[in-house]
Amino acid sequence: xxxxxxxxxIIEKYCKGCHICVEFCPTKVLEMQGFVAAVKNLExxxxxxxxxxxCPDFAIKxxx
Amino acid sequence: xxxxxxxxxxxGKLPHIWCPGCGHGIVMKGLIRAIDACGLEKNNTAIVxxxxxxxxxxxxxxxxxxxxxxxxxxAFATGVKxxxxxxxVILVGGDxxxxxxxxxxxxxxxxxxIDMTYLIMNNNIYGMTGGQFSxxxxxxAKASTTPYGNPDPAFDIAKLAIGAGATFVARxxxxxxxxxxxxxxxxxxxxxxxxxxxxxxxxxxxxxxNKFKSVIEMMxxxxxxxxxxxxxxxxxPEQLEGKILTGVLYKAEKPEYTGEYAKxxxxxxxxx
Numbered sequence: 001x002x003x004x005x006x007x008x009x010i011i012e013k014y015c016k017g018c019h020i021c022v023e024f025c026p027t028k029v030l031e032m033q034g035f036v037a038a039v040k041n042l043e044x045x046x047x048x049x050x051x052x053x054x055c056p057d058f059a060i061k062x063x064x
Numbered sequence: 065x066x067x068x069x070x071x072x073x074x075x076g077k078l079p080h081i082w083c084p085g086c087g088h089g090i091v092m093k094g095l096i097r098a099i100d101a102c103g104l105e106k107n108n109t110a111i112v113x114x115x116x117x118x119x120x121x122x123x124x125x126x127x128x129x130x131x132x133x134x135x136x137x138x139a140f141a142t143g144v145k146x147x148x149x150x151x152x153v154i155l156v157g158g159d160x161x162x163x164x165x166x167x168x169x170x171x172x173x174x175x176x177x178i179d180m181t182y183l184i185m186n187n188n189i190y191g192m193t194g195g196q197f198s199x200x201x202x203x204x205a206k207a208s209t210t211p212y213g214n215p216d217p218a219f220d221i222a223k224l225a226i227g228a229g230a231t232f233v234a235r236x237x238x239x240x241x242x243x244x245x246x247x248x249x250x251x252x253x254x255x256x257x258x259x260x261x262x263x264x265x266x267x268x269x270x271x272x273x274n275k276f277k278s279v280i281e282m283m284x285x286x287x288x289x290x291x292x293x294x295x296x297x298x299x300x301p302e303q304l305e306g307k308i309l310t311g312v313l314y315k316a317e318k319p320e321y322t323g324e325y326a327k328x329x330x331x332x333x334x335x336x
Contacts (some may be wrong), residue, residue, distance in 0.1 A: 014078055017165025018085035018267075023280045028302045040125045052066060058078055 006064045014059035021051035021060055029058050057062045071098045072106075074126045081120055083191075085279030086265040087238030090119050092200045093186050094244030094262075095156070099127075101249045102152075105207075111151045111304065112141040114166055117192045117266075118185040124233055137168025138173040141180055142223045147303070149322040152252065155178075160198035161184040163219050167199070174228035174257050178321035181258045187266035195269030206273040228315045231256035233314040237263040239286040240310065258321050263308065288306035 006031070017035040022028075030051060031040040037051075037060070047064045073096075073128045082088045084124040094278065098204045099109065110128045115134035128151075132140040137155045144189060160172050161186045173180065174245040183330035190196040191209055197207035199219040206213060244262060251258035265282035276282045293311040294315035 016079070016084035017277050020085060020279060020283065024283075049066075052088060053093070054123065056082065056086055056091070056093075057080070058069055058073075063066050 003043075005042055006062055008039050008042065008045065008051070009061040010037055011059045011061075011064070012037065014057045016057050016059075018056065020054050024050050024054050026050065031046055035042065067097060067100075069093060069096050072099065072126055073124055073329075075248050079181035080124055083266075083268040084118060085265065085267045085282070086117070086191075087262075087283075088118055088121065088185055090238045090241050091118075091183070091244060091262050091264065092124065094241060095121075095154070095248055097245035098248035098252060099154075101245060102252045104152050104252070108150070109154065110141070110144050111154045111156060112137045112144065113156045114157040114161040114162040115192075116161040116190070117187075118156060118264075119161055135161050136169060137161070138169035138180075138182070138213060139164060142173060142176075142178055144147065145178055145180055146325065147323060149179075149326070150263070151234070153181070155180060155182040157182075157184060157223065158191070158198075159188065159219075160185060160196075163221060164199045167217070171224070171228040174225050174230040174259070176321040177229055177231055177256045177318050179255055179257070181248070181254075181260065183248060183261065184261045185264045186221060186261050187264040187270060188218075188248075189266050191266045191269045195266075195273065201270075205270070208269070208273070222309075222313050225259040225261075229257070229318075230259045230314075231316045231318050232258035232312070233261075234259070234312045235261045235263070235308070237286040237290050237310060238265060239283050240290065243310070247312065254315070256316075256318060259282045263286040299333070302328045 008049040015036040022030045030047045052060045052062045112124040113122045113128040114137040141155050195208040197210045197214050200215045204213045222233045236243045236247050251260045267279045290310045291307045
């Protein structure tokens with residue numbers, strides 16, 4: 001069965017590039033692209049919501 | 065499922081003013097989740113703050129909000145609570161605002177045990193005004209006004225609150241994000257003056273003066289120094305050296321101020 005992937009929405013206008021989401025993602029789904037965070041490897045996402053929980057700027061929304 | 069923060073935020077106010085990596089945003093999200101968990105109504109909840117980085121928080125929240133004079137959040141909030149005792153009153157502020165400039169208001173609000181929740185974001189410094197040392201700056205730490213290291217010992221906000229008479233005192237950190245909302249929710253539900261201290265990071269004015277290479281290093285430091293109260297019971301004083309206890313530190317039942325004051329009003333009316 002094909003794995004159902006979540007959607008990770010990153011609001012670039014809000015992101016200040018603090019690296020928190022990139023560092024605290026246990027499966028390294030996110031990366032920095034310039035000054036903002038971006039999704040690098042959505043396949044690896046385990047929907048732990050750590051990025052959404054820890055983002056201080058309300059910039060990440062994960063929908064499982 | 066993603067938590068819908070937007071319904072508690074004023075539209076068009078984001079992005080907020082806090083610096084990249086500042087933990088205040090994480091604490092604000094915790095506060096929103098706690099308010100949601102407690103089911104507080106927007107029209108029946110007042111969020112009051114003084115001046116400072118942390119005190120900008122009410123500006124983003126779609127509730128009855130009050131942004132007052134430096135350190136005077138407790139004074140204004142006491143007025144709100146006395147005029148409308150049925151209202152849920154939440155105070156927010158930083159360590160400098162709450163324990164230095166507003167130190168007197170803080171201890172007397174604790175003493176009265178008035179039913180309010182005080183959320184203190186302790187980032188060890190006055191961030192907004194340029195990194196002056198606050199009463200919560202650790203001994204030896206550098207600030208713009210202590211370039212050779214701070215000689216003063218720091219306040220323990222939790223002990224100060226307990227000593228002054230607060231009936232619910234808890235402490236968390238910006239790293240332990242899931243704990244924040246649980247502590248705040250318990251504080252909101254407690255009848256009496258509740259103090260929740262959240263240890264926070266200030267990468268801009270504290271971190272760069274004190275040799276923290278990144279926000280992540282500051283966050284990991286919070287993780288390292290925090291010890292849950294239950295785990296601390298099994299630890300020796302040597303092991304607890306330099307550690308900070310987290311969780312619910314103190315809880316007691318005492319007469320609440322608005323209730324006691326209502327009795328005074330009844331007595332003044334001549335009731336026996």
